[in-house]
Amino acid sequence: MSLPEMSALFPTLQEVIFVLFALLIAVTSLIAAMAPNLFHNALGLVATLFGIAGIYFMLEAEFVGVSQILVYIGAIATLITFAIMLTRGMMFGRTSAMNRQGLAGAIISGLFFVVLLGIVFQVPWPNVVADITDGEALIANLGALFVSTYLLPFELLALLLLVALTGALLLARDR
């Protein structure tokens, strides 16, 4: 057996890291979806988001990975935790965490996963790796796209954030 054939038997370092991240994401997303305690759900969500940020780093989308950590873990997870602390009280341990559609929901999402997996493995994806520009030029390209091709969505996003801010403020404020 020649040396390339030998080395093909062993997983590369990148594959090992991918498997580790995938296992982390799989376990923690199951926790986020199924654990009966709401706080465990939130912690599972945070760990899943960390794992997904790692996946972005593996895909060399560093900026998206950093944005993920900054916005999702830094802000959205905090917001969810605060909301849990604001609304708990009488709802603990009284009823089960699942509603009456527990079995049907499990069947539907399980079937959905199987179908999706079938499609993913059936489609002949083009097996090319895009030649990407390095970090700084890539971020500059992103900035150029925001103010040229995606100008309208970019400005609409400002309006959306304004409306979301004022609306959420009106809803959540003490009166």
Added chain:
Amino acid sequence: MVSQTWYLALAAFVFSCGLYAALTRRNAIAVLIGIELMLNAVNINLVTFWRYGSMAPMEQLSGQVFSLFVIAIAGAEAAVGLALIISVYRTRHTVNLDELDMLKG
């Protein structure tokens, strides 16, 4: 190099977990967590298609642009959704979706 199939399969798994949570959980915040999981799964797909594709670099970069937009809109959605949940909790003293059935005919 890990092929893109595996990234897409991982995203499919995360999406199914989110779907399960959104369909079956009783607590409104848990449903929101499920929705966040689904949005993240879509983001994995977008970034994967950015990495594995054969378009011109600028067009290819749309994958990352979309994923950043998704992150931003998920933020707005979480803010409004959680404010709604808090507002409902204040008037009805529950966030269980089964009990919020006033509009049911």
Added chain:
Amino acid sequence: MAIDYLPLLILVITAMIFAAIAIITPTIFGPKRDNTQKKQPYESGMIPFHDARRRFSVKYFLVAMLFLLFDIEVIFLYPWAVVLRDLRWLAMAPMVFFLAVLIVGLLYEWKKGALDWGE
């Protein structure tokens, strides 16, 4: 290349292993002598006067929400700042509009008193 981030990954894994060792070793080898004072939550030396499991004030949520909105802004400001020198006014004008819209939100919030922490 993604392999450049290997030191970062090694750091994270090392930190996790270190934390696990620091938690597991005392639970196995450490002496366990409980009394009521030890079981109290640690409040930097103060005597805890309230149950921690009570409802929080909604003000924390409002501050977190404000933070979220302006946190999102950062992920658009950063690429814009990188490209500003090349595009100049072509990049300046959209961002001025973007920020102006968000500052309207901040002023509204200010006017409504969401930034006051008074009783």
